[in-house]
Amino acid sequence: MDKKDIQILTLLQQDASLSLNDLANAVNLSPTPCWRRVQRLWDSGVIQKQVTLCNPASLKLGVTVFVAVRTSQHNEEWTQLFVKGTRTIPEIVEIYRMTGDIDYLLKIVVSDIAGYDAVYKKLIKEVELQDVSAGFAMEVIKYTTALPLDHLM
Incomplete structure (x- = not known):
């Protein structure tokens, strides 16, 4: 390159x-x-x-929730159920497996708190979770989908 x-x-x-x-x-x-x-x-x-990147607010999806998930089960069967279940919930737009105190970080986009509650209920139906902690974004300070390329020069 x-x-x-x-x-x-x-x-x-x-x-x-x-x-x-x-x-x-x-x-x-x-x-x-x-x-x-x-x-x-x-x-x-x-x-x-x-x-095509859509404006969430224009689509009445003004609430972004970051959800930290911890599990007490670290086996292949549980992981497959979690991945399968979370991938089928359209409001979950990003999923990351993490190191440290939390096992997974989810980014969820919904219209309101009731929308988040519905997603939460779907999530706990799919798999057993040890702990779920949600943080609601108050303001977007920076948002980009562009990856940094300066290190390639």
Whole structure:
């Protein structure tokens, strides 16, 4: 990966709807070599997918909840049930397995506290949990889906 690839990725992370011509112009390439580079980034798995990011508030999803989950069961069967159950709950938008005091961190997006309660009830139906602790986000200070690329230069 060279400087041109990093420039392409930086621009596409900001706006994936850029036309090939606009992208090529921005990185000082002609369209065909630019297209080849983008294809190579797709083929190598660097670019995974293109999506549309929606404004949660515009969709009446103004409550973001971060949920710390602890379990007393650390076995394959429990883990498979947890993963299967959490992946089927659409309000859970991110799931991380953690080190330290908590086992899993969930990011949940809902319309209100009652929406969170409904998700909580679904979650405890799926698997036995030792402890669930929820924190409600008061304000978004920084939000980005763009990954840092400076370390590649």
